[in-house]
Amino acid sequence: MSGARPKGRLRAVLALGTVVGLSPVGTLASWTDTAPITGTTFKSGTIDLQLNDLNAVTSTTLSMTDMAPGATSSEVFRVKNAGSAPFTYTITGGLGGTDAAAFATASALKLNISANGTRSGTGNAATCTGGTAVVTGLALTANTAATVVGTAQGQLASGATGAPLCFQVTFATDAPTTLQGKTATATFTVTATSTP
Numbered sequence: 001m002s003g004a005r006p007k008g009r010l011r012a013v014l015a016l017g018t019v020v021g022l023s024p025v026g027t028l029a030s031w032t033d034t035a036p037i038t039g040t041t042f043k044s045g046t047i048d049l050q051l052n053d054l055n056a057v058t059s060t061t062l063s064m065t066d067m068a069p070g071a072t073s074s075e076v077f078r079v080k081n082a083g084s085a086p087f088t089y090t091i092t093g094g095l096g097g098t099d100a101a102a103f104a105t106a107s108a109l110k111l112n113i114s115a116n117g118t119r120s121g122t123g124n125a126a127t128c129t130g131g132t133a134v135v136t137g138l139a140l141t142a143n144t145a146a147t148v149v150g151t152a153q154g155q156l157a158s159g160a161t162g163a164p165l166c167f168q169v170t171f172a173t174d175a176p177t178t179l180q181g182k183t184a185t186a187t188f189t190v191t192a193t194s195t196p
Contacts, residue, residue, distance in 0.1 A: 001067050002059050002088040003025075007072065010133060012180070013075075023169065026183055043073055043085065043165075044085075045084040045085030045158075045194070046083040046084045047083045047085055047087055047192050047194055048081070048082040048083035049079065049080070049082070049083075049087065049089060049190060049191075050079075050081075050082045051077050051078065051079060051080075051190060052078050052104075053078075053080060054076055057077065059075055060180055061073065061074070061075040061119075061126070062074065062075040062093045062167055062169060062186070064124050064169070064171065065124075067124055067171045068171070069169070069171055069172060069174065069175045070170070070171065070172075070173045071124040071125070071171045072121075072124065072125060072127050072168055072169065072170045072171070072196045073123075073124065073126050073168070073169050074119045074120075074121075074126040074166055074167060074168040074169070075126075075166070075167055076117070076118065076119050076125055076128075076164050076165065076166045076167075077143060077164070077165050077166075077167065077190075078161050078162070078165075079154075079156065079161065079162040079165065079190060080156075080160070080161040080162070081156040081157065081158055081160050081161075082158060082159070083158060084158050085097055085158065085194050085195075086154075086155050086156060086157050086158065086194070086195050087154060087155065087192040087193055087194050087195055088148055088152035088153060088154035088155050088156070088192070088193055088195055089152065089153050089157055089162075089187065089190050089191060089192045089193070090147075090151070090152055090153070090190075090191050090193070091113075091148040091149040091153075091188060091191070092146060092147055092188070092189050092191065093111075093140070093144060093146065093148045093186065093187055093188035093189060094140050094141045094142060094143045094144045094145070094146040094148075094187070095140050095141065095142050095143075095144070095155035095184045095185065095186055095188070096142070096144055096184070096185045096186075096187055097183055097184045097185040098182075098183055098184070099182035099183055099184050100142040100184045100185070101132065101142045101181075102178070102179060102180065102182055102184075103140070103142075103179065103184045104139070104140065104141045104142040106172070106175060106176050106178075106179060107139035107172065107180055108139075108171060108172045108175040108176075109139070109140045109169055109170070109171060109172070109184070109186070110137050110138065110139055110140070110169070110170045110172060111135055111137075111138045111139075111140055111148065111167065111168070111169055112128060112133070112135060112137065112138075112167075112168040112170070113128075113134040113135040113148070113149065113166065113167055113168075114128050114130070114131035114132060114133050114134060114155045114165070114166045114168075115132045115134050115162075115163040115164070115165060116130065116131040116132060116164060117130050117131030117132075117164070117165070117166030117168075118130055118131070118164075118166060119166060126168075127168055128166035128167070128168040131163075131164075131166060134149060134153075134165070135148060135149060140169075140186060142153050144187040144189075145169050145189075148188065149154055149164060152190070152193065154195075155195050167188070169186065180188075
């Protein structure tokens with residue numbers, strides 16, 4: 001018959017299509033190796049702030065007895081980092097005791113702190129001289145947690161001692177007569193904060 005396709009040729013084409021469609025996909029093999037990292041150790045540092053090489057200081061030099069308006073007292077403190085981690089520090093403080101509120105209300109006790117200042121004079125006439133002012137004329141309040149030095153001081157590395165801080169307390173020249181015979185105490189706290 002004219003125009004008819006040979007059956008053999010059709011089978012060959014169909015067979016070829018089947019083979020291509022079902023051919024298997026090959027996989028590639030991988031080699032691997034490892035290298036361990038060991039020996040790493042993490043140990044936290046320590047914070048140990050000391051004042052005058054002690055963990056707590058009881059001051060009698062900064063105290064005044066039988067003070068009159070204009071009297072002053074002073075003492076020098078050294079901040080040391082006895083720990084292994086560097087730190088900065090701030091200072092809080094204020095008045096306590098029976099008549100703290102009376103002194104605070106009259107703003108009668110004023111605090112000066114100078115870095116690298118030295119103590120001059122004795123008794124109720126001891127003052128701080130020289131150095132750089134850190135606090136000037138701060139009236140002490142009846143709150144022992146009040147900010148005295150809020151800006152971080154330092155940074156102190158492990159084993160380092162900061163600039164000596166001379167504290168001076170002045171009984172105001174305009175203190176009212178109602179404060180005669182009154183008593184207050186002062187507490188200051190130096191707080192260290194670790195730094196990277």
